[in-house]
Amino acid sequence: MATTTGLLGSVLRVSSFSVSEIGSHGVGMGLTDLVLDGINLLEGATLVKMGFTKVLKSSVGFRVGFGASKETLQSSAYFIKILGFKSLPVSRLPTLYGPAKDWGTFLGRNSPIFGGIQMSGGAYGIYNSTSN
Numbered sequence: 001m002a003t004t005t006g007l008l009g010s011v012l013r014v015s016s017f018s019v020s021e022i023g024s025h026g027v028g029m030g031l032t033d034l035v036l037d038g039i040n041l042l043e044g045a046t047l048v049k050m051g052f053t054k055v056l057k058s059s060v061g062f063r064v065g066f067g068a069s070k071e072t073l074q075s076s077a078y079f080i081k082i083l084g085f086k087s088l089p090v091s092r093l094p095t096l097y098g099p100a101k102d103w104g105t106f107l108g109r110n111s112p113i114f115g116g117i118q119m120s121g122g123a124y125g126i127y128n129s130t131s132n
């Protein structure tokens with residue numbers, strides 16, 4: 001018997017219907033959660049590493065202006081390539097390496113913080129899934 005959405009099994013049982021599940025059953029999200037937590041851990045570690053690694057601006061396709069530094073963070077180059085030089089809603093936001101004017105620089109300069117948070121979330125999920 002098909003039921004309308006929201007009709008509970010207990011209501012059917014009270015009405016003398018037999019309730020059973022027929023068909024294939026999933027294995028649950030336990031393994032998937034563990035894999036996603038592992039990915040978060042690895043991605044966070046990558047962000048932290050990129051946030052401490054400097055590359056030449058010329059090697060990632062950025063022009064170097066007169067008097068500007070010749071290096072940039074690998075994470076800033078990554079986020080600028082994804083987001084471009086989109087301006088922040090305010091004139092400047094603080095970062096680990098000085099104020100930023102655009103989203104790519106802001107995320108890149110703060111990637112050790114964001115990566116650390118992502119790593120801790122993944123590690124917490126892995127610890128909780130293995131301790132149960």
